Amino acid sequence: SQTIHQWPATLVQPVGSPLSLECTVEGTSNPNLYWYRQAAGRGLQLLFYSVGIGQISSEVPQNLSASRPQDRQFILSSKKLLLSDSGFYLCAWSDFNYGYTFGSGTRLTVV
């Protein structure tokens, strides 16, 4: 069966520090991968999606970037965090026909 792993679960980082969140998927090949963010009291916003290795599409301009170095690995990064980067970050994969499966999320607090 397919599983999705996302870590860490919580993270507190100072303003200006770098960020790296990792997401891996098991039990499937060539999945579509996604990064979402949910700011406090807000809805889920799609940040990036990827249909294959090295293929990244950005949905909104921001201080973040994404990379897909391997088929089942998706990384969200920032060189310098801002206070506004705080939020709940969710990784998801999709086989398109059945829907999305989400990870357990990373709660990032920038201080």
Next chain:
Amino acid sequence: DAKTTQPPSMDCAEGRAANLPCNHSTISGNEYVYWYRQIHSQGPQYIIHGLKNNETNEMASLIITEDRKSSTLILPHATLRDTAVYYCIVRPTQNYGGSQGNLIFGKGTKLSVKP
């Protein structure tokens, strides 16, 4: 932007059926109706999806109107653990590539199940 309209909140008594409406008047012929829910501090969870026929699974039933412009998610016997934000989303299921099939969340309906 989300292509659906949902009430911002609803209450339901425990043990009773919860009926969550969704309007999607601009739905295209190749778009399905998907329902997800998000329990506080967790990732969204898939519930059910359908094209034009009513669908039922172990979690819920989905009733889609004949003109496909609206639908209702039914939780037959709501429990306290069903308290969550419920999202109605329309999207195609075929891999069109690009952004057409991406899951775009609206504000959803916050369902509160009360004892």
